[in-house]
Amino acid sequence: MDAVQDPQDKKEAKEEKSKNLIQKIQEKIPDRDEQFEYVSIAVRLLVVFWSGALVTLNYLPKIPGLTSGEKQDITFPASLLASSLASFGLEKSAKKKENGDTNGTITTEKSSKEELKELLGTTQLVRIQSDVKLVPQEPRIDPITNKIVDPQSGRLT
16 A cells, blocks of 8 residues: 655655755755855856856857857956966966986976076176265246246146
8 A cells, every 4th residue: 555645744845845055055064154165166166167168269269159250358267267276276387397317307496596597698787876866956937927837737836
């Protein structure tokens, strides 16, 4: 014989179906800070996928109904992509690589002073230092009206 469902079971099933996404998240994760963490991760992932899609679509050839085929300015989506990836800890590395003896490649970091020496080669830099003296200037007088001319705006005062 078939089991008969209790009216309470029907009400519980109906309540579970009527809960929205936010209520389900609040039920599963009671801590408010953790809820914000999950929402912030979801938003950052959404931004990564959106900006990544825009940057990728810019480099694809014309796709009917999707792209116009013209290259667009992707500065904003590219900066969003870089900053949102950096929020996940993925950043562009500034390390330079050299060939190693047995271990393949060895990474070395060069200081800015060494890089400058490498770029300039045998060029010699000379620093000239001089003191600046402020000398008061006599006010200019308009020859027609004999009024003082304002040094900032050039108008008669």
